[in-house]
Amino acid sequence: MAIDWFPLWLSLRVAAISTLLAAGAGLWIAYLLAFRNFRGKEILDAAVTLPLVLPPTVLGYYLLVVLGRRSPIGAFYEWLTGGPLVFTAKAAVIAALLHSLPLLVKSTRAALEGVDPRYARAAASLGASEWRIFHRITLPLATRPVLAACAIAFARALGDFGVTIMIAGAIPGRTQTIAVAIYNAVESGNGAAARTMVVVLSALALAILWLANRLSPRHVT
DSSP states (O other): OOOOOHHHHHHHHHHHHHHHHHHHHHHHHHHHHHHOOOTTHHHHHHHHHHHHHSOHHHHHHHHHHHHSTTSHHHHHHHHHHSSOSTTSHHHHHHHHHHHHHHHHHHHHHHHHHTSOHHHHHHHHHTTOOHHHHIIIIIHHHTHHHHHHHHHHHHHHHHTOOHHHHHHTOOOTTTTOOHHHHHHHHHHTTOHHHHHHHHHHHHHHHHHHHHHHHHHSOOOOO
């Protein structure tokens, strides 16, 4: 039986888009948590970490409430576009973003805080602004671990199942990602398709993890 590879291409596209969004938002959040002191910092940190500990079905339910057709956001989106947001490929991107963002923020924050602060102090003593220090010194020195964090976020988004099936569903040819397709193949008794997709997804994850390890800083003793 021929295997439909649409779920793989959809998953790769969803993971790529969500990783780009997570990189932008995650870098900003990580910067705030690493270098700024403000009221509610601990709450922000906890809120970012929360998706790591909540069951995917709970996260999916929250998204259904927030983005559903009866919610203000969902109703506005439908008025703007003429169609609902849930059970679309865009909803799959949001699910993957929520699934991958916390890990990216945690890793990026650690990478930024790991840069030797003496460089920043030296630049500040020469009159460099805070933004210039971050843009020209801190971020370049943390580039490799930040890219490694992005690679891990991509892998995590690629394999999301629970949140995706809650708000994007499993519509063949539209919202069925590879993790959902594997589940459906097992449920329908199509073991050959399930095994093939499992091997492909595992190989992709292994390659991404290898890349992340290559990008991670190496400590020589």
